[in-house]
Structure formats: C-alpha cells, structure tokens
Amino acid sequence: MKWFYRLVSLFMAVLFAGPLVWMLFVSVKEEGMKIITVVDWFTPPYSLTVYQEILSGTKLTNWIGNSLLVAVFVTVLTVAAAALAGFALSKIPFRYRTLMFFVVLAGLLIPGEATIIPLYQVAKDMNLLNSYQGLIIPALASPVAVIVLKSFFDGIPNDLLESVQIDGGGSWRIFMRIMLPLCRPALASMAILTFIGSWNNFLWPFLSITDDNLFTLPMGIPTLISQYSEDYVKPMVVNAIASIPIIVLFVIFERQIVKGISMSGIKG
Template identity: 85%
Template sequence: MKWLYRIVSVAMAFLFAIPLIWMLVVSIKQEGMKIITVLDWFKPPFSFAVYHEILTGTKLTNWMGNSILVAVIVMVLTVIIAAMAGFALSKIPFRYKTFMFFLVLAGLLIPGEATIIPLYQVAKDMHLLNSYRGIIIPALASPIAVIVLKSFFDGIPNDLLESIQMDGGGIWKIFTRIVLPLTRPALASMAILTFIGSWNNFLWPFLSITNDNLFTLPMGIPTLMSQYSEDYVKPMVVNAIASVPIIVLFVIFEKQIVKGISMSGIKG
C-alpha cells in the first residue's frame, strides 16, 4: 500500500504545482508569441528579457522591499507581543484574568472590515497615514496568535516553573530561558503565518497609503496588471518575482511550519 500512497501523494503534489509551473513557463516566453494550443506555452523560444524590463523599468523592487520590511517588523513584534500576552494569561495570576482572556477571544468574532472606519479615523488623528508606522501598528494586534501561544504555554507543567522560582528564577528568566525554548515550534509557526498574512495584506495599506513609493506588493501589482491587461507574459513575470520570497521562506522553514501547524491545529 505504501507505493499507492506515494503515487497518490506525488500526483496530488503535481496537481497543486501545475499553476506554479505554468506561471514560471509563461513568464519566460517572448512577448507577442502566437498561442494556438496549450502546448505552445511550453515550446521555445524562451527569454528572460521581460524580467529585466520589469525589474529595471518599474517600482516592483521598491514595493518588494517595502513588503519585506513591513512583514518582518510585523512578524517580530507580533510574536513578541503575543508571546508575552499568552504567557501572562497562562502562567501569571492576576485579577480579571479570565475576563481578559475572553476579551482577547472576542477579538476573533469581530471582522476586520468592521473596524476599518474607526481605525482610519484614529490613524488620521495620530498622523499615521502614508507612513510605515500606519501599516505596521494596526497589524500588531493578533488575537489568534495570543490564543494559540497561550494553549502551548498551558501545556508546560506549573511544577517546573515553580521549582525554578524556588531556585531564585524570576518571571522574565522563566519566560525567556524555559518557556520560549519549549514552545519554539509554535513560535515558528505563528511567525511564518504572521509574515504571510502581512505580506498578503491589501485592504488596510490600500486605504492608508497614497504615496506609490510606500506601496507594498499587494497594492503595486494591480497597478502593473492594469497596464498589461492584454499581455500574459508581464503579469506572470510580476507574480513570479513576487512569489520568490514566500517560496524561499517556505523552503527554509518547511519543518518548523509543518510541525508548528500540526501541533497547534491551525487550519489553512
């Protein structure tokens, strides 16, 4: 039966890879090629001239740099904030802790679109529009990250932490030396998922940014697409370039992503 499972797995993997393969193949076609059948997409000649044109003649690299900068900062700060909040809700006794947990949980019940108008007004009053801060700060509140990390912290025995406290270890030492290393898979999974979520975020940057030098990729790509509506090659080149950081990220952290997601029960 193992060979059957392998055949099915390879077939499913190839099925999901077909759009990616097609995007890469079309992106290296020459512009203006006559396409009659599907096989014509996979026939030479091929060229990387359009890649050079897109990279040098547009602001795509600038937008990609903005996306990477914003996504990395959001990822790091969100994981730090969520880890500290989750640890406090899990292991530190204080008044109204249950109320605070349900308050965080209630954050999952409010759709992000419902907060757009008050969020925009607050950002406007604080002069955060058209700035990196205006994109980053609203993205730092992540109830799902707090809840997932709290569930991991709940699995750490209290006796272990109490024994460390008896030996003179403070809360901060317990958090940084014991709790964080034990929950590394969860931290890695939340970091990657937060990075991807920030990378793909469109609505709030679209509303808060009007300076095209501050555009992120989800905002800039539609701008380029509108210019190449009658061409297949250039849109595929744009999407291929935009996909590289996420693909590289997944290849490097594949084990951490799979392990963290399987342990936390996060569904795509």
C-alpha cells in the first residue's frame, strides 16, 4: 500500500504545485505573447522586463513593506499577549479564572464579520483609521492562540513551578525562565500561523484604509491587477512577487506550520 499512498501524495503535490509553476512561467513571458497550445505557456522567449516595470512603476514594493511591517508587529504582540494570558489562565490562581477562560473560549464562537461594524466604530472614535495602529491593534486578540498556549502550559507539572517558587522565584521568573522555553514549539507554531493570517488579511484593511500609501498586499493587488485585465503577464508578475515572501516562509518553517495547523485544529 505504500506505493499507492506515495502515488496519491505525488498527484496531490502536482495538483497544488501546478498553478504556482504556471504562474512563474507566465510571469517571465513577454507581453503580447501569442498562445496557441498549452505548451506555449512554458516555452521561450523569457524576459524579466515586466518585473522591472512593475517594481519601478507601481507601489507594490511599498505594499509589501506595509504587509511585512503589520504582520511582524501583529505576530510579536499577539503571541506575547496570548502567552501571558495563557499562563495566567493555566498557572495563576485568581477569582473567576474559569469564567475568564470561557469568555476567551466564547470568542471562537463569534464570526469575525459580526464584529466588523462595532470594531470600525471604535477605531473611528479613537482616530485609528488610515494608520498603521489601526491595522495592528484590532488584530491582536487571538482566542485560538490563548487556548492553544494554555493547553501547553497545562501540561507542565506544577511541581516544577513550586521548586522555582521555593528558591524565591516569582511568577515573572517562572514565565520567562521555565514556561516560555518549554513551550517554544507552540510559540513558533502560533507565530507562523499568526503571520500568515495577518499577511493574507483583506477585510479589515479594506474597510479601515483609504490611503493607497498604506495599502497592504491583499488590498493593493486587486486594484493593481484591474489595470491589466487584458494581459496575462503583468497580473502574474504581481502575484509572483507577492507570493515569494510567503513561499520562502513556508519552505523554511514547513514543519512548524504543519504542527501549528494540527495543534490549532485539535485544541481550538
């Protein structure tokens, strides 16, 4: 049966990689190319002229920088806040701790679209629209990250923490010296999933940003591609450039991404 599973895996790999390969080949074709057969998509001549034109004549690099800036800040702050909240819910006894956990859990039951109108009103009242703060702050609450990290903290024996307390260590020392190092795989998984989610986020930037200098990639690409609706090459170049960072991230952190998806699917 191993050959069957390998054959199915190979078929799925080709199925998913096919559009990416096609995109890369089309992106290096010349404008106005004549396509008669499928083979013509993949045959020379090739050219990088359109890449140079897109990078120098549009705001795509600016949008990439915006997406990278927002994604990095959202990832760092979200994981830090989720780790602190998960540690408190798991290891620090306080009144109504169980109630607070169910409040966080209830956040998974509310669709994000249902909170858009009140979130927009709050952002407007706080003058956060059309700003980096308006892109970052509303994305920091992550019930999934809190629950996943709490589950990992629950698995750490309390005896280990008590030994640190006997030596005079407080909650902050326990959190920094014991909990974070032991939960490094979970932190890495949540960081990668949060980064990908922020990088692909479209709805909130679409509603909160009107200045094209602050556009992120998911918002800027449709406005750019709409200008080249009659040509294949330029839209493919735009998508290829936008895909490179996330493809590199996936290749480097493939194991952590798969582990993070499996953990969030089971625990969340």
